[in-house]
Amino acid sequence: MRTILSAVSAFALISGATPAVAAPVEGAYLLQFRDTLSDAQRHQLKGLGVRLGAFVENGTYVARMKDTARVSRLNYVRGVHPFEAQPKVMALSGAAAYLITLVEQNADDQAAVADALKALGARVDTISASREHILAVLDAGQAAKVAKLPAVLAVDPVSAPETDMAISRESSGANYVESVGGYRGQGVRGEVMDGGLRATHQEFRAKPPVLHTANSTNNSHGTSTYGQIFASGVSAPQRGVLPEGQGIFAVYNTGDRYAHTAQLVDPAGQYRAVFQSNSWGDSLTTAYTSVSQQMDRIVFDHDILICQSQSNAGTRSSRPQAWAKNVLSVGGHYHYNTASRADDRWNSGASIGPAADGRIKPELSNFYDRIDTTSSTSDTSYTASFGGTSGATPITCGNAGLLFQMWADGVFDGGPGKGRDVFTARPHAATAKALLVNTADQHPFSGTAHDQTRTHQGWGTVSVRNLYDRAKAGGWKLPVLVNETDLVTTGQSRKYAVTSTGQTPLRATLAYTDPAGSPTAAKATVNDLTLKVTAPDGTVYYGNNGLLAGNWSTPGGSANTVDTVENVLVQAPAAGTWTVEVIATAVNVDGHRETTATDADYALVVS
Known part of the structure; x- marks a missing residue:
């Protein structure tokens, strides 16, 4: 029998009465401040030999x-308390794989911890290029010992990958943008990561898949997910x-995912991908784990749109990858093979949110049933019964590819026809997410118990038709479109004036790629940016x-403190000038490394 022993929250340690202690050697501590740190205070702490790590x-x-004695006397320090990681141990199961953060x-x-693992007799499988993670095989005793190392934040078990098992082109607007703009994915390169691919299928011959890893004969699931995006x-x-489009295929669990993703976005490399679609993940959980944190690190450092299936439990049990803040998590609804949205139902199928800390998940949802796509039986075989969030995710990510193509062509900055390189011209990952969320089609609902409530459908179903039409209606631009160009530090705000005729809804979406959270914290969000919209009457x-x-x-209401995607959706706005404001309530960790200040950037879309 396998039992998971839960970790002690770092927040629980913070609230305890442990006295400050002094130590002659470097140790790990929970260092609590009275307010958000200024850059001058950070500089002073560095001079005292303090290495600030994960924000809790x-x-x-x-x-x-x-x-610690000298640091604890600083007037902006509230407390200094010992910290020790609490491993989530796989009891009674012998050795198991763990992700060490x-x-x-x-x-x-990282090298010192790897050496310590080897000295304990553990098997080190991957030393990640992230400089933050190690994948190793440990028993419970070894896990407990490595957790005591001052450099270790969390020790979480990981599992073998598990998968999550046409009208969609018409429903999402893919047929529409092809008919009005000729958009069929030309110049778009994206990766599907799955179990394996029947690369010889007739649907893939026109544009043979680029293999990013060795292939696998475990190709049933991957042939279907890949075909949803790239079948010719x-x-x-x-x-x-x-x-x-040009498809790239990778088999999951083939090495360091951080380094793998870096290769995808290397401008001098062979891949130059703008998205990655994943219809699989580690074993189900409701927690933000080391796997979730790793995904947030990957997106923060590599700035690529990663789509992730929520899973198919019909409850909040979901893939840990889907609980990451920076990925685009995809849920599902039964569409019953009709083009009408009126009969769509969640119907206890797909996994749902909210996240353990209250964040809205999934971000988007799509078809959960009866999807036509390629199958692996032969080079000419198909299926009409693919589904689950495994099916919903490639539909969503494929439409994101059309967004990238339209962006490069000038749909959002002056008009089509620019024909720029899709990879070079691509928007930031947060901007792509904000555009997809802002223009999604919502299912009508009322109340948190409704079948299609917010944490079941997310912000709706992707619609590239809405993207195209709203840009065209505005003279090939949106009223506000910020692509991480504006910066804020703690206490600062940015304001944008938007004129409404009162004839159409006003939709404002803020999204930002947040620094990776801590698996030991009660809340995954690190920086707190707030969206505030003020009507002409105040x-x-x-x-x-x-x-x-x-x-x-x-x-x-009040400012949202947990979500990294915030919306204001006004159905019947008053005519006149509205003010859209982004407020930096707290920038706890540098979110924009291109400058020396501790600041944050963001994506903002108003349509």
């Missing part, structure tokens, strides 16, 4: 230091969303207020 919450970091990205620490249309009903709408229980925002 409430002004608290896991930090490495020696002189370090307090900070540091190659020397030899058989018209199974034509993919990007029939002229009525205030805060991001996501009222949107858990209905399609449209309600005025008032």
Whole structure:
């Protein structure tokens, strides 16, 4: 029998009465501050030998230091308490695979921990290029010992990959943008990561798949997910969303995922991908784990749109990858093989949110049943019964590919015809997410118990038709489109004026790629950016207020402190000038490394 022993939350340690201690050697501590740190304070701490690591919450970091007595006397320090990782041990199961997360990205620490693992007799499988993670095979005793190392933040078990098992082109608007703009994925390169691929299928001959790893004969699931995006249309009903795009295929669990993703976005490399689609993941959980944290690190460092299936449990049990803040998580709804959205139902199929800390997940949803696509039986075989969030995710990610193509062609900055290189011209991952969320088609619902409530459908179903039409209606631009060009530090805000005619809804979406959270924290969010929209008469709408229980925002409320995607959706806005504001409530970790200041960037879309 296998039992998971839960970790002790770092927040529980913070709230305890452990006295500050002094230590002659460097150790790991929970260092809590009275307010958000200034850059001057960070500089002073560095001079005292303090190495700030993972942000936990409430002004608290896991930090490495020696002189705790001197640090504890600083007037902006609230407390200094010992920290020790609490491993989630796979009891009674012998040796198992664990993902070890370090307090900070540091190659020397990583090498030292790897050496310690080997000295304990553990098997080290992967030393990640992230400088923050190590994958190793440990028994419970070894896991407990490595957790005591000052450089270690978390020790979490990981599992073998598990998979998550046409009208979609018409419903999403793929047929529409092809008819009006000729968009079929030309120049778009994206990766599908899955179990294996029948690369010789007739649907893949026009654009042979680029293999990023060795292939596998475990190709049933992967042949179907890949075909949903890249099938060329030899058989018209199974034509993919990007029939002229260049597919890349990788088998999961083939090494360091951080380094693998870096290769995808290397401008001098052979892949130059703008997205990655994943219909698989580690064993189900409701927690933000080391696997979730690893995904947030990957997206933060490599800035690529990663789509992830939520899973198929019909409950909040989901893939840990889907709980990551920075990925685009995809849920599902039964469409019953009809083009009408009126009969769509969640019907206890797909896994749902919210996340353990209250974040809205999934971000989007799509078809869960009866999907036409390629199959692996032969080079000419198909299936009409593929589904699950395994099917919903490639549909969504394929349509994101059309967004990247339209972006490169100028749909959002002056008009089509620019024909720029899709990879070179691509928007940031947060901007792509914000555009997809802002223009999604919502299923009508009322109340948190509704079949299609917010944490079941997310922000709706991807619609590239809405993307195209709203840009065209605005003279090939949107009222506000910020592609991580504007920066804020703690306490700063940015304001944008938007004129509404009162004839169409007003939709504002804020999304930001957040630094990786801590698996030991009660809340995954690190930096807190707030969306605030003010009507011409002074009525205030805060991001996501009222949107858990209905399609449209309600005025008032308070600033959202957990979500990295915030929306204000006003069905019947008053005519006049509206103010859209992004407020940096707290920038706890540098979110924009291109500058020396501790600041954050963001994506903002208003349509």
